[in-house]
Amino acid sequence: MTLTSSVLERRAAPPSVLPADDDSQFARLMNAATELRTVVAQRARQTEVDRRVSAEITQIMKEAGLYRVVQPRRFGGYELSLENLRQLAFEIGRGCTSTGWCYGLSAAASWVLGMFPEQAQQDVWGCAPDALLASCIAPTGKAVPTDGGYLLKGRWSFGSNSDNAQWLSLGAMVEQAEGATPRPIFLLVPQGEYRIVDTWHTVGLAGTGSKDIAIDTEVFVPAHRCVAFAEVLDQQAPGAELHESALYRVPFLSGFPPLLANPAVAALRGAIDEFVASIAARSTRGAFAGGGASIAQFGHVQSAVAHAEAAVDAAQLILQRDLQLATGLVAGGAKLSAEQRITLRRGHAYTVRLCVEAINGLYDVVGGTGIQLDNGVQRAWRDINAVAHHISVNWQAVSTMYGQMRLGLPPRGQY
Known part of the structure; x- marks a missing residue:
């Protein structure tokens, strides 16, 4: 095109x-x-x-x-x-x-x-301020300590935008002393030291190129190209002290999941706009009560549009509030408590749940044209439901962690 x-x-x-x-x-x-x-x-x-x-x-x-x-x-x-x-x-x-x-x-x-x-x-x-990064945050690789750094090997899934990246940030587990729990870290690897495996054939988020990444033979990663997962979770990242902004002290799981949830909200906004502009004005066809009327005249269609609009408003407000709250607390010198971080995680996942419910309702009233692959409402339907499968914003995975905390149980999950 x-x-x-x-x-x-x-x-x-x-x-x-x-x-x-x-x-x-x-x-x-x-x-x-x-x-x-x-x-x-x-x-x-x-x-x-x-x-x-x-x-x-x-x-x-x-x-x-x-x-x-x-x-x-x-x-x-x-x-x-x-x-x-x-x-x-x-x-x-x-x-x-x-x-x-x-x-x-x-x-x-x-x-x-x-x-x-x-x-x-x-x-x-240093030499390329426009260098683009992609990441695979799940620590599915193995990093073996060696003199001056680590030997990294493994395979990772969901390398979104890796085709366009010059560097990857890859999660890996580091073996500890005997009997100790392995430690997760992020490691930076330049283009040429990993292989992109074309595995991305999906029903939703199909254009993200979230392919597998493979390092078949161990590559050396110097220690300065690594940061511990615990450091970026707990506001102790070494790079944070280099910069004036509190931005780099925001806990990773208070700042990153909102950007995973955000595409679902954006997709819903785009679907509503397309529905109102091009679909609601159509007349129905077929032999049933109300045949030949404008789709916009049906009460269940009107309700689906209202539901979707309300979901976009609510989701945007939650994400905006949570990001500003986390950043504001950190800028004021606070260290976020476990309760605050888990509550933020609840909001991230709930926004996606709102979008799933709303797009499912909108797709139910889109009519026969909604099965066409070039129809934006059905694309949003597939994409939003795909976002909801990401473990970091999946309501079933995240909500239980919040419920455990509120009920006085040890929260099980990442926050």
Whole structure:
């Protein structure tokens, strides 16, 4: 498909001449995201067919500076807020859930890199401030301690946007002394030291290219390219002290899951807009009561639209509140308690539950055209239900942890 949007005709100004204050910087990025939304919406079906976000769209986002939103200033980024990133990813995700998912998670990987030791950040961004990251956070690899670092080997699933990345952040378990529990860590690995395995054939989030990653023969990862999972969970990341912003002290599981939930909310917003613009005005066909009437005249259709609109409003408010609360507490010097972190996790998962219920109701009234693969409502239906299968925002997985805490039981889960 040929891209005709004016977003292709401009190039972002170099960082030295960009607006200095955060508000104008965010406004510029939002304008770019809004223009890009139209482009990615036109390409949404092709993105699914390709099973990845194109290099072309990725380059547009790079040149607009969108990936730098939570990248540290000292390494060429804008060091804005996680809520700013959520809003930008929401705008893009309204047009294409897969593109919004990949953008949000790769941009968030820059936030996590800001928690790594200084030399790791220098390795990635020192010569290439636009270097793009992807991640596989589940610690399914094995890291063996060796002189100066670790020997890493393994296979990982769900490497979203790995086709477009120059570096990967991979989770692995480190064997401890005999009898001790293995310790999870994140390790940074450059392109060329891992293999992308084309395993991504899915019913939802089909365009995210979340393929498997394999390292078949051990590769050496220096110790400075590693950070312990416990450090990024517990506000003790070594890189946090390098930067002025409290952003890099926000606990990983208070900042990352909202960006997993956000694409579901964006997809629902896009589905409502398409439904109202192109489907509700259609007349029904067939021999049944009310045949020939406008779909918009049916009460159950009106109720489904109201339900979906309310779900978007509620979900956005929850995600915004939770991100701002976590960031505000950290900026004030607080260390988030277990109760606060688990409560935040509840909100992350509940927003996705709201979206699942709403999109299922909207899809129920979309009519026969809803089975077409180029129909945006059915795409959102598949994508939102796919988001709900992610363990970090799955209501059944996360809600039990909160319930255990409130009932005085030891909470079982990650927070």
